[in-house]
Amino acid sequence: xxxxxxxxxxxxxxxxxxxxxxxxxxxxxNGELPTFKNKIAxxxxxxxxxxxxxxxxxxxxxxxxxxxxxxxxxxxxxxxEIMTRETMQQCLDxxxxxxxxxxxxxxxxxxxxxxxxxxxxxxxxxGVKDFIVRSNLTIIRANKKYYDLPEFFKxxxxxxxxxxxxxxxxxxxxxxxxxxxxxxIKALQELNAVGYGMPDSSLRLDxxxxxxxxxxxxxxxxxxxxFKKALMEDFNIQFHNLFAITNLPISRFLDYLIASENxxxxxxxxxxxxxPAAVENVMCTNTLSVSWDGYLxxxxxxxxxxxxxxxxxxxxxxxxxxxLEGRNIVISxxxxxxxxxxxxxxxxxxx
Amino acid sequence: xxxxxxxxxxxxxxxxxxxxxxxxxxxxxxxxxxxFEEGALSAREKSLIALxxxxxxxxxxxxxxxxxxxxxxxxxxxxxxxxxxxxAAIKSGATLVHGVQMMNKVNKLDG
Numbered sequence: 001x002x003x004x005x006x007x008x009x010x011x012x013x014x015x016x017x018x019x020x021x022x023x024x025x026x027x028x029x030n031g032e033l034p035t036f037k038n039k040i041a042x043x044x045x046x047x048x049x050x051x052x053x054x055x056x057x058x059x060x061x062x063x064x065x066x067x068x069x070x071x072x073x074x075x076x077x078x079x080x081e082i083m084t085r086e087t088m089q090q091c092l093d094x095x096x097x098x099x100x101x102x103x104x105x106x107x108x109x110x111x112x113x114x115x116x117x118x119x120x121x122x123x124x125x126x127g128v129k130d131f132i133v134r135s136n137l138t139i140i141r142a143n144k145k146y147y148d149l150p151e152f153f154k155x156x157x158x159x160x161x162x163x164x165x166x167x168x169x170x171x172x173x174x175x176x177x178x179x180x181x182x183x184x185i186k187a188l189q190e191l192n193a194v195g196y197g198m199p200d201s202s203l204r205l206d207x208x209x210x211x212x213x214x215x216x217x218x219x220x221x222x223x224x225x226x227f228k229k230a231l232m233e234d235f236n237i238q239f240h241n242l243f244a245i246t247n248l249p250i251s252r253f254l255d256y257l258i259a260s261e262n263x264x265x266x267x268x269x270x271x272x273x274x275x276p277a278a279v280e281n282v283m284c285t286n287t288l289s290v291s292w293d294g295y296l297x298x299x300x301x302x303x304x305x306x307x308x309x310x311x312x313x314x315x316x317x318x319x320x321x322x323x324l325e326g327r328n329i330v331i332s333x334x335x336x337x338x339x340x341x342x343x344x345x346x347x348x349x350x351x
Numbered sequence: 352x353x354x355x356x357x358x359x360x361x362x363x364x365x366x367x368x369x370x371x372x373x374x375x376x377x378x379x380x381x382x383x384x385x386x387f388e389e390g391a392l393s394a395r396e397k398s399l400i401a402l403x404x405x406x407x408x409x410x411x412x413x414x415x416x417x418x419x420x421x422x423x424x425x426x427x428x429x430x431x432x433x434x435x436x437x438x439a440a441i442k443s444g445a446t447l448v449h450g451v452q453m454m455n456k457v458n459k460l461d462g
Contacts, residue, residue: 168427211422218423222395226425268363 003067005076006252013255014074016306022254023333027264033271036335043276048329050298053321054286057104057300057346058091059083060116061292064108065142068163068176070210070253072304075108083292085115090294090316092119095126099321100288104346106134106300111146124156132159134208134346137187138180150187150194159204160196161243162188165212167230175212188237197239205238208348210245214262216269216340217244220349243348246270248301248337270336278343281350284329290316298329300346305334362412395424402431403438 006014013019027033040046062079064071083091095103103123110116110133124131133153140149153160164184165175172181188205191197197205207227211217224242231237247253249266257263284298288309294316297303311327313320343350369376387397398420405413421431 166425171427213422215419215422218425219394222393223425226395272363 005067005074005078006255007074008076008078011255013251013258016304019250019254020305020307020332022258022263023249027267028333033267036331036333039271039274039336040276040279040331043279045276045279048279048282048285048331050288050325050327050329051285052325053098053100053288055102055104055283055346056095056098056100056288056290057106058290059106059292059300059303060088060108060110060113060119062108063112064136065112065139066109066136066177066180068252069212070175070247070256072248072251072253072301073108074251074304079108081292082113083115083294085118087292087294087316088115088119088122090319091290092122092126094316094319095123095128098128101128102130102132103128104132104134106346109136109139111135111139111149117152120152120156120158124158130159131157132161134161134163137162137164137184138176140187140190141183150191150196153191154194154196154203157203159206160191161206161208163210164188164207164227165210167227167234171212185235185237188231188239189235192236192238197237199238204240206241206243207239208243208245210247214257214260214266216246216273217344220244220342241348243346244342244344245346245348246337246340246344248334250301250334251304267333267336270340273340274336275339275341275343275351278339278341278351281343281345282335282338283345283347283350284338287346288324296324299338301334301337302330305332307332357411359411359415362415365412395426398424399426399430399434403434406435407438407442 024035028035034042037046040048059073061082062073062075063077063082064073064075064079065077067076103126105120107113113119120133135149140146162184163176164172166172169181172184173179188197191205194203195201196203209217209223209227217223220242223244227242228239231239249257249263249270254263257266284302287299289297289300289303291297291303295303296309296311296314296316296319297307298309302308307330308314309324309327310330311324313323338344338350366380369380387394387401392400398417401413402417402421405417418431
């Protein structure tokens with residue numbers, strides 16, 4: 001289990017250009033597998049274009065209390081990239097005027113940003129229909145100063161979306177670190193206690209499942225059924241929906257795929273499971289991702305690969321929703337991760 | 352020509368068997384797909400049966416395929432190992448139950 005980010009370890013793969021090289025060389029260069037561009041061109045879906053904005057996703061920093069095996073953000077306690085209050089203010093100006101129905105805060109552990117609570121309080125006033133915070137659960141139990149987070153989320157009617165790789169301790173701890181399962185269970189019980197995730201509650205609690213290794217997620221509905229049954233029987237825990245998310249071959253997951261000699265098989269699996277119907281609704285066409293320093297990306301993955309939006313508008317301070325609409329989406333072979341099988345997005349399957 | 356009888360990369364080429372006998376190949380894959388759909392048994396239960404049979408048949412391609420399939424369905428390694436023991440128990444039982452035939456024969460010839 002890693003305890004440091006790729007950046008801290010000064011790994012070759014901490015460099016996004018190196019990751020993009022790997023994703024364009026080998027099996028994609030020698031023609032064994034088609035590039036993503038050529039694949040979507042087969043069904044006349046190239047270039048992918050941004051539609052009307054629906055989801056504004058803001059990454060408030062890469063610092064995290066966990067160092068998960070497959071983190072696409074390469075987050076961890078050693079990452080110091082944190083959104084400042086000034087950039088948050090620029091985001092708030094956008095949130096107040098956006099046509100997007102969903103505001104989605106992510107990280108790292110967003111709660112570790114010192115201005116997180118101020119930002120949530122201010123953003124909640126804008127009245128965006130669905131206000132998501134992606135919480136890793138353990139942060140709620142990591143330190144006394146976070147113990148009241150369930151109440152805080154409730155007060156601002158925040159929709160909590162949390163990662164849970166499996167309903168068993170062994171598989172969860174293998175991916176997310178020793179002790180993560182027990183802390184996550186405790187956090188879920190506390191969220192339930194204030195009303196989150198209960199059958200008729202308007203306090204939404206959804207879980208994110210992503211596979212613990214080099215395989216694709218199974219059927220989202222079957223997985224949800226299995227998760228619900230096991231968490232209820234074992235821990236009396238309830239939640240609303242499960243989002244099954246495919247691991248994209250970037251950052252620490254790419255590092256894992258290469259080290260475990262699974263990279264080629266995994267790329268084959270993604271390409272074989274390619275689904276043109278998923279391309280139709282892929283999240284980059286209705287989402288915009290804002291980085292900790294205010295730059296704009298088609299998705300959180302492109303943010304980590306440092307592939308900025310293809311638009312005159314590059315930064316939240318010069319935000320213009322009309323100009324951003326219709327832009328060409330920036331793609332590479334990692335995009336196959338969002339178009340495999342039933343598709344994958346931060347909100348689960350798309351096809 | 353490969354110097355080994357089994358190559359893991361050959362599993363990906365399984366679909367190509369249809370190229371040399373299209374009608375039979377297609378019929379087989381249609382049937383195969385249908386068998387593994389949700390039915391009176393869940394797709395998850397079928398996957399575990401397939402894993403056990405993959406072992407009794409000692410098919411390395413099937414073992415790879417249904418181990419991965421199980422992981423995708425959230426099947427735990429404990430469940431997988433128990434399924435294989437079911438296959439192993441039937442295999443060993445099938446061997447041992449023939450011991451009765453041996454006993455019958457001994458009793459007839461030398462009883």
